[in-house]
Each structure stands twice: as structure tokens, then as C-alpha cells.
Amino acid sequence: MPLWLWIVVGLVALLVVSGILIYNRLVKLRARVNNGWSQIDVQLRRRYDLIPNLVKTVQGYATHERELFENVTEARSRAIDANAVPDQAQAENQITRGIRQLFAVAENYPDLKANENFLALQEELTGTESKIAFARQFYNDQVMLLNTLIGSFPSNVVAKTFRFEPREFFDIEEPVRAPSEVEFPR
Amino acid sequence: MYEQIAANRRKTILLIVGAIVLLGAVGYVLGLWYSSGPAGLVGAVALALVLSLGSFFGGDRLVLASTRAREVTTQDQPRLHNIVEGLSIAAGIPKPRVYVIPEQAPNAFATGRNPEHASVAVTEGLLSTMNRVELEGVIGHELAHVVDRDILVGTVVATLVGAVILISEFFMRSWWWGGVRGRRGGDRGGGGIEAIIFAVGLVLLILAPIIAQIVRLAVSRQREFLADAQGALLTRYPPGLASALRKIGAASGIPMRSANNATAHLWLNQPSRIQGEGMGPLEKLFSTHPPIEERIRRLEEM
Numbered sequence: 357m358p359l360w361l362w363i364v365v366g367l368v369a370l371l372v373v374s375g376i377l378i379y380n381r382l383v384k385l386r387a388r389v390n391n392g393w394s395q396i397d398v399q400l401r402r403r404y405d406l407i408p409n410l411v412k413t414v415q416g417y418a419t420h421e422r423e424l425f426e427n428v429t430e431a432r433s434r435a436i437d438a439n440a441v442p443d444q445a446q447a448e449n450q451i452t453r454g455i456r457q458l459f460a461v462a463e464n465y466p467d468l469k470a471n472e473n474f475l476a477l478q479e480e481l482t483g484t485e486s487k488i489a490f491a492r493q494f495y496n497d498q499v500m501l502l503n504t505l506i507g508s509f510p511s512n513v514v515a516k517t518f519r520f521e522p523r524e525f526f527d528i529e530e531p532v533r534a535p536s537e538v539e540f541p542r
Numbered sequence: 543m544y545e546q547i548a549a550n551r552r553k554t555i556l557l558i559v560g561a562i563v564l565l566g567a568v569g570y571v572l573g574l575w576y577s578s579g580p581a582g583l584v585g586a587v588a589l590a591l592v593l594s595l596g597s598f599f600g601g602d603r604l605v606l607a608s609t610r611a612r613e614v615t616t617q618d619q620p621r622l623h624n625i626v627e628g629l630s631i632a633a634g635i636p637k638p639r640v641y642v643i644p645e646q647a648p649n650a651f652a653t654g655r656n657p658e659h660a661s662v663a664v665t666e667g668l669l670s671t672m673n674r675v676e677l678e679g680v681i682g683h684e685l686a687h688v689v690d691r692d693i694l695v696g697t698v699v700a701t702l703v704g705a706v707i708l709i710s711e712f713f714m715r716s717w718w719w720g721g722v723r724g725r726r727g728g729d730r731g732g733g734g735i736e737a738i739i740f741a742v743g744l745v746l747l748i749l750a751p752i753i754a755q756i757v758r759l760a761v762s763r764q765r766e767f768l769a770d771a772q773g774a775l776l777t778r779y780p781p782g783l784a785s786a787l788r789k790i791g792a793a794s795g796i797p798m799r800s801a802n803n804a805t806a807h808l809w810l811n812q813p814s815r816i817q818g819e820g821m822g823p824l825e826k827l828f829s830t831h832p833p834i835e836e837r838i839r840r841l842e843e844m
Contacts, residue, residue, distance in 0.1 A: 388634060395631050476620065482674070483624025490632035493778065498634075 378505075378514045385502040389523055392495030396526060399488045400435070400448065406484065407432050407451070410458060410477050417468035418461055428454035445527060455481060492526055499523045557695065561702035562590040568709055568750050571743030586709075590702065597701030598694070602653040602661055605700055605805060609651075611641035611663045618642075622669065625681050626662055632776045633685050638662045647796040648672065648789060651808040652684040653697045660688045667796065671789055679783030680810060682773030689772065692765050696808045704805075710747045759807075766831050767840060774844055784841040787811070791834040807831075 357365075411425050431454055435447035459478065462468050469475075503522040506515040514520075569586015597604065616623040623640055630637040638654065641663035648668040654660035662684050664677075672680065687693050774780040790811050798813040806812055812831045831837075 392634070399631075479620045479624065483620070483628065486678075487624070487628040487631055490628045490776075494632050494634050 374510075375514055378511045379518065382502070382505060382511070382515060382518070382520050385498060385505065386520065388498045389495065389502055392491065392498050393526075395491040396488065396495055399484055399491050403451065403481070403484050403488065404432055404436060406477065406481055407455075410455070410481065413471065413474050413477060414458055414462060414468065417465045417471075421458075421461055424454065424457055424461065428458065441524070441526070452485070455485070496525050499525055558594050558698055558702065561699065561706070562587065562594060564750060564753060565590040565593075565702065565706055565709075567746055568706060571746055572709070574743060589705065593701055593705050594698055597698045598655055601697040601701045602655065602659070602693075605651075605653045605697055605808065606641055606661060606663060608805065609643050609645075609663065611643045614640055614642050619669070621674065622664065622677070625674070625678050626685075629678065629681050629685050629776055633689050635660070635685070635689060638685075638688060642666060642669065645798050647798045647813060648786075648793050649798065649813055650680050650684055650810040651805075652687045652693050653808065654688070654693050655697070656691065656694065657688050660693060662688075665798075667793070671793065672786055675777075675779060675782040676786035676789065678777045679773065679779070679786045682776040683769050683783055683810060684773075685776060686769040686772035687765070690765070690769070692769065700805050700808060707751045710750045766837065770837055770841060771844070774841060780841040780844040784838045787834050787838050787841070791838075794834075 407428060411429060414421070415425060428451060431447050431450035435444055435451060438444035438447055462474065462478075502520075505511045506520050506522050566587045569589065573585070614622070619640065619642065622642075626640050627637045635657040638652070638657075638660035639662070641661055643649075643663050643665045645665040646667040648665060648671050650662070650664040650668055652660060652662045662681065664680070668677070668680065687696070770783060774783055777783070794811075809831075811834060
């Protein structure tokens with residue numbers, strides 16, 4: 357074979373190999389995005405499960421806060437029934453705020469604050485809130501990587517050929533972090 | 543990050559080969575000493591191979607056992623479990639197993655061969671002194687080690703270095719107390735070569751633990767900065783880890799009973815065995831971790 361043919365063969369092989377590598381990376385990222393999405397879902401569901409319990413526990417002590425209880429319960433069923441992402445995000449934000457208010461209310465009831473069941477629920481919900489935040493962070497990170505890859509050259513050629521679509525970021529309110537955190541007793 | 547993982551893998555192989563050679567040399571010298579010829583070498587190489595394979599699959603259990611860590615359930619430690627699970631989600635890895643070590647000095651480490659078989663262990667002292675954000679910072683740092691596969695290097699090195707230290711210490715002691723009965727000194731009339739080999743061997747036995755130390759240093763210091771940064775990236779809150787490190791630095795006077803040379807590099811911060819003002823100048827020279835003030839400073843600059 358003449359030299360120029362060798363060069364052409366080499367170039368084609370290089371193209372094919374890099375195409376395969378890019379394709380595999382796209383597939384991997386898409387899987388991670390999907391996985392991230394289902395993680396968010398798992399944690400949101402966990403929160404739905406905890407809310408009735410929390411409402412019931414707080415109700416036992418704080419009888420005057422009916423409106424707040426109804427608010428949270430209603431937001432919860434709206435979030436469960438929501439079909440579109442923006443609706444759900446809005447309902448989730450309402451839940452987050454509602455839970456925060458519930459815990460604020462609990463501050464006024466020393467008996468409730470000492471209730472073991474309530475303390476366990478508080479830990480569970482705080483944990484779940486931060487897991488939602490972390491799941492969202494992971495999901496959004498992966499979406500960013502995927503969208504960047506789909507948008508930039510030369511991977512956009514591969515992405516177009518195999519119909520990889522850019523994905524949407526998931527924006528819900530971040531639970532307040534850190535500085536206001538209470539110190540746990542030593 | 544992926545390049546770092548690949549580079550880490552190459553370094554792992556190199557370090558393990560180095561440790562096996564070291565162990566083989568120690569074994570060879572021992573064999574000569576006990577006049578059993580090449581049996582010592584063969585034995586030591588076999589031991590090294592068994593150890594490195596064993597530590598690949600079971601080193602995590604060995605390390606955990608040597609620190610007397612016990613696994614805790616979600617019911618025992620809900621806060622710790624929630625934090626580990628949350629940060630594993632953020633890192634995109636399966637949730638590691640969670641252990642608590644009965645020590646009052648605040649510290650933590652991660653071990654295991656890959657993210658699918660990983661464990662995170664924290665001391666009781668850590669749990670009682672840290673608030674949620676600080677605990678998140680610490681766990682974030684440990685999970686960064688898991689993601690980077692530092693834990694495999696760390697665990698295998700801990701096992702091999704442990705073996706080298708153990709063998710040479712054992713030998714030095716039996717030699718010191720004149721219990722080296724295998725050496726039938728008189729009846730072999732030993733030539734000059736033998737004497738030289740003995741001299742070299744003696745030097746090697748003395749040097750082996752030091753070489754082992756240096757191997758560990760190669761693994762450790764720079765990786766700590768990296769894990770700090772990546773951990774902070776996971777929690778998105780660098781002050782959390784900074785404040786945890788500050789508390790750990792303040793508590794450095796509390797000694798750790800299970801601290802030893804073989805596992806020092808695994809910990810979040812170098813454990814001290816001696817009660818008192820922490821590290822002396824010699825310890826600093828051979829320290830596995832960068833100074834805690836430097837780590838805090840870098841976190842604060844993020």
C-alpha cells in the first residue's frame with residue numbers, strides 16, 4: 357500500500373475509536389443522570405412518608421397550629437399528584453418551608469422537644485432534606501457534564517447522530533445550611 | 543479527576559511491588575541468619591504475595607479489627623448514617639459500611655478495595671465533638687478518598703508495611719535478647735562473605751521500617767490536600783471541614799491507644815500515641831499528613 361493510503365486508514369481508525377469513546381462517555385453520563393433523577397425521587401418519597409408522622413406527633417402537643425398542618429398536608433398531596441416538574445418543584449418548596457415552620461413551632465413546646473419520637477423524626481427529616489439537596493446536586497452536576505458534552509465539538513456530532521438530548525436542571529429550594537446550625541450537646 | 547485515578551493505580555502497583563521486594567529482602571536475610579538458605583526468601587515472597595492478595599480482599603477487615611472498630615446500624619447512629627448516605631449520593635457511589643471506633647481522640651478513616659466495597663470509620667470522640675456540618679466535612683473528605691481509590695493504596699500499604707515492621711521488630715528483639723538460637727555460629731566457621739551479608743542484613747533490618755515509612759509518605763501527604771478539596775466540593779461548604787480540622791487540631795493532645803505506624807496514613811489526621819503537645823520535630827519530618835494549619839488555610843481560601 358502506498359503511504360497516503362496508510363495515512364487515510366490511520367485517520368479513519370482514529371475517528372472511529374474517538375467516536376466510540378465519546379459515545380460510551382455519553383451513554384455513561386446519561387445513565388448517571390437517570391440514576392441521579394431516581395435518587396431525588398427516592399428521597400422525595402421518603403419525605404412524603406415522614407410528613408404524616410411528623411404532623412401527627414406535633415399535633416399531639418401544638419393544637420393551635422391547624423392551618424400549618426393543613427398547609428403541609430395539602431402541599432404533600434399536591435407534590436405526589438403533580439405531573440409537571442415545575443408544579444412538583446413548587447409543591448416541594450412549600451413542603452420544605454412547612455417543615456421548617458413545624459420545627460420552629462416545636463421550639464415553643466418543651467415537652468414536644470423532649471419527645472423521643474419527635475427527636476428521631478427530626479433527625480430523619482433533617483437527614484432526608486440534606487439527601488434531597490445532595491441528590492439534586494449530583495443530578496445537576498451530571499446534567500451539566502452531559503449538556504456540555506452534547507453541546508461541544510466534536511462530541512456534538514456523535515450526540516446528534518445518536519440523538520442524545522440535553523437534560524433539564526432540577527431547581528428546588530435549598531434547605532438552609534450550616535451557619536445557623538445548632539450545636540449538639542457534647 | 544480520571545487522570546488522577548489512573549495515576550493512582552500505577553502508583554499502587556509500583557508501591558506494592560516495592561513493598562514485596564522489601565519484604566522479600568527482609569525474609570532473605572532472616573533465612574541466612576537462621577541458616578535455612580533460600581527458604582527465608584521463598585517464604586517471605588510467598589508471605590508478601592499472600593499478604594497483598596489478602597489485603598486486597600480482606601485488608602479492610604484487618605485494618606478495622608486492628609482499630610477495634612465495630613459496625614453500627616442506622617438505629618444506633620442515625621445522624622452518622624444519614625450523613626454518610628447523603629454524601630454518597632452526592633459523590634455518586636454506593637453507601638459504604640459505617641463503623642465506630644472506641645477512641646476519645648476525634649479522627650476518622652476510610653478503607654476497602656473499591657467504592658463498592660468501602661467502609662468509613664469514625665471515633666467516638668469525633669461523634670461527640672462535631673456538629674452536623676463538621677461531621678459532613680469529615681465524611682466528605684473520607685468519601686473523596688473512596689472515590690479516588692486512595693483507600694486501596696492505603697489499605698494494601700498498611701498491611702505490607704505492617705508485615706515489614708512486625709518482622710523486623712520481632713527479629714531485632716530476638717536478636718537483642720540473644721535468643722537467635724538458629725544461628726549455629728561456631729560450627730560453620732563462617733567466611734568473610736557471610737559476615738558482610740550479616741552486616742548488610744542488619745542494616746537492612748534497621749532500615750526496613752524507615753524505608754516502609756518513606757513509602758507511606760509517598761502515598762499520603764499530597765492526597766490529603768486533594769481529598770480536602772474534593773470533600774469540600776461534595777459538601778459545597780469548605781468551612782465545615784475547616785472547623786472540624788480546627789477542633790481536631792485542638793484535641794491533638796488526646797492520645798489514641800490503637801494508633802500505630804502501619805495505619806497512621808489512613809486517618810483523617812495523624813494520630814498521636816504520646817500524650818502531650820502532639821508532634822515533635824522528628825515526627826513532623828516523618829509525618830503522613832500536611833500540617834493541620836496549612837489544610838485549614840487552604841480550605842478557607844476556597
